[in-house]
Amino acid sequence: MMAAESLWIEGWRTLLFALCGVHLLFVSAFWFGLGRLKRNRAAEQPSVSIVVPARDEEALLPRCIESLQRQEDYPADRIEIIVVDDRSTDTTAEIVRQYARHDPRVRLVRVDSNPKGYSPKKNAVDQGIAAATGELLFPIDADCEAHPRWLASMVGCFAPDVAMVSGFAELDRPNHSERTFIRIQSLELLSLFACAAGSTSIGWILASSGASQGYRRSTWDQIGGFGEIGPLVSGDDDLMVQRVARLGTGRIVFAAEPEARVLTEPMRTVRDFYRQRKRWGSKYTHHRHSYAAFLTLFYTFNLLLFFSPVLVVLAPGQALIPWVAALALKWGGELMLLRRAAIAFGRVDLLRYFPIWALLHVPYITWMGPASLFGKVVWKGRVHGTRSLMGDEEGRRAA
Numbered sequence: 417m418m419a420a421e422s423l424w425i426e427g428w429r430t431l432l433f434a435l436c437g438v439h440l441l442f443v444s445a446f447w448f449g450l451g452r453l454k455r456n457r458a459a460e461q462p463s464v465s466i467v468v469p470a471r472d473e474e475a476l477l478p479r480c481i482e483s484l485q486r487q488e489d490y491p492a493d494r495i496e497i498i499v500v501d502d503r504s505t506d507t508t509a510e511i512v513r514q515y516a517r518h519d520p521r522v523r524l525v526r527v528d529s530n531p532k533g534y535s536p537k538k539n540a541v542d543q544g545i546a547a548a549t550g551e552l553l554f555p556i557d558a559d560c561e562a563h564p565r566w567l568a569s570m571v572g573c574f575a576p577d578v579a580m581v582s583g584f585a586e587l588d589r590p591n592h593s594e595r596t597f598i599r600i601q602s603l604e605l606l607s608l609f610a611c612a613a614g615s616t617s618i619g620w621i622l623a624s625s626g627a628s629q630g631y632r633r634s635t636w637d638q639i640g641g642f643g644e645i646g647p648l649v650s651g652d653d654d655l656m657v658q659r660v661a662r663l664g665t666g667r668i669v670f671a672a673e674p675e676a677r678v679l680t681e682p683m684r685t686v687r688d689f690y691r692q693r694k695r696w697g698s699k700y701t702h703h704r705h706s707y708a709a710f711l712t713l714f715y716t717f718n719l720l721l722f723f724s725p726v727l728v729v730l731a732p733g734q735a736l737i738p739w740v741a742a743l744a745l746k747w748g749g750e751l752m753l754l755r756r757a758a759i760a761f762g763r764v765d766l767l768r769y770f771p772i773w774a775l776l777h778v779p780y781i782t783w784m785g786p787a788s789l790f791g792k793v794v795w796k797g798r799v800h801g802t803r804s805l806m807g808d809e810e811g812r813r814a815a
Contacts (some may be wrong), residue, residue: 425731429738432724435717436742442710443749446614450756453617453672456573463494464571464630465550469540470558471502474511476681481515481522483561489568492521499558500525500544502536523547538642538652545636554630555652557680560585565675570630572673579635579666580657582616583628584609587682590765596772598682601689603754603766603773610757616670622707624657628678631660639663651699658704674762690787697788718781721746747774 466484470477477499484497499512501524512524525547530539541555552571556562563569566583573581587602588594594602612623640663645655661668683689700711721742727735751770758764 422734425727425734428720428724428727428735432720432738432742435713435720436745438713439717440745440749442714443753445618445620446611447753447756449614449617450610450753450760453613453670453760455672456575456669458572458575458578460574461491461494461571462551462574463549464490464496464552464554464567465545465548465633466495466497466554466556466567467541467544467548468497468499468556468558469502469537469544470499470504470508470512471536471540472504472506472508473558474504474506474508476559477508477511478515479561480556480558481512483564484556484567485515485519485521486564487562487567488564490571494550495521495567496548496550497522498525498544498547499523500527500540502527502540503530533647535642535646535649535652538646538648541652542641545633545641548633551633552630553633553636555626556678557627559681560627560678561680562678563675565673566628566678569673569676570628570671573669573671573676574630574632575667577666578669579664580624580631580660580668581629581671582612582624582657582668583630583671584613584677584761585625585627585680586677586761586763587680589679590763594682596769597686598684599766599769600773600776601682602763603769606757606761606763606766607750607754607773609761610753613670613672613757613760614753616668620706621657621661621668622710623654626653626656627680628676629653629657632666635660635664635666638665645702648699648702650695651702655699655702658707662704672760677761690784693784694788697784700788715781715785717746718778719785721778722782750774750777 468477468480468484473480481497481499484495487495499522501509501512509524509526512522516522516524525543527540527543530536544555545553552574554567554570570581570583585605587605588598608623609625612625615622639659642652642656643659645651645659648655657668683692700708703711721739724735724739728739751774754770755767758767
């Protein structure tokens with residue numbers, strides 16, 4: 417019996433450190449990639465269309481529009497701001513009309529219906545792009561506030577062979593007084609951008625952000641827009657950049673300029689945070705195979721760490737040290753990655769929250785993994801399935 421138990425624990429230990437090694441290999445690759453980020457300065461300043469899909473955004477939309485109107489170091493006559501009202505029930509449309517009266521660059525597009533089985537947000541972006549005239553397209557969320565040089569910095573990355581550019585988004589400003597809950601969210605978001613920027617830099621295209629990205633109109637036309645990812649509730653960012661990488665003909669780069677950033681709204685409650693992350697995770701089964709494999713290994717490692725205390729209680733002499741060592745290696749590697757990302761994006765202030773983030777990370781990943789694959793997704797007052805989108809006739813309002 418003792419020999420069988422020892423053999424079982426030895427198998428657990430081997431698997432634990434094998435997964436830990438793979439995890440550190442990926443972390444090291446992202447760390448290396450972050451070190452290769454380069455600032456770009458393309459000379460051309462083509463016409464651009466900024467597309468803002470909006471649904472019930474009366475509270476935050478003025479901040480977004482005004483930040484886009486204040487863009488610096490870019491010809492004003494080459495910018496158009498298209499706000500797409502996705503059947504809002506508040507004063508979103510009237511707010512856009514007010515800005516349009518004083519600024520001809522601002523235009524309103526109304527969405528009257530949504531094709532059955534198609535994502536409302538992607539449909540709104542589709543409608544905005546259909547009305548756009550710019551050579552470069554920049555979808556941006558309505559709750560974002562763009563840095564004054566966001567557009568100039570993003571466009572500067574469009575060398576002739578570049579098809580798409582991803583930028584940085586943050587939930588708060590450095591050293592700004594915010595609740596600890598929001599600061600931890602900011603650090604968690606920084607970890608996602610560390611992976612996205614690092615992987616993009618080494619040519620492994622994994623992720624982007626719908627809050628800060630842009631692509632050529634020719635690229636959009638070439639790949640047929642959102643295509644097969646249109647029915648998914650999420651994916652206008654990660655799945656879109658993967659689609660461009662698979663079907664497009666140009667490079668994809670991550671903007672290293674510190675000004676290529678937007679400020680977006682954090683989740684104020686744990687419930688809203690859970691709903692947002694559930695929506696983000698719902699696209700897991702639609703990722704490219706290499707990224708899905710990475711996520712599976714990442715989740716399995718965290719799952720094993722989460723349940724390992726059971727073995728520590730049953731066999732502390734054999735299990736405690738390996739478990740603590742694996743945790744220490746995980747935390748050490750992630751701290752190195754986050755430190756490099758914090759320096760690159762000017763968010764060193766967030767590193768003080770790393771101990772709390774590290775303690776919460778394993779149970780958070782363990783819970784959100786399966787939670788993202790089942791049940792319903794609530795977004796903008798609508799309830800959707802995690803695997804696909806129901807059309808207007810089939811959808812139902814959130815409680």
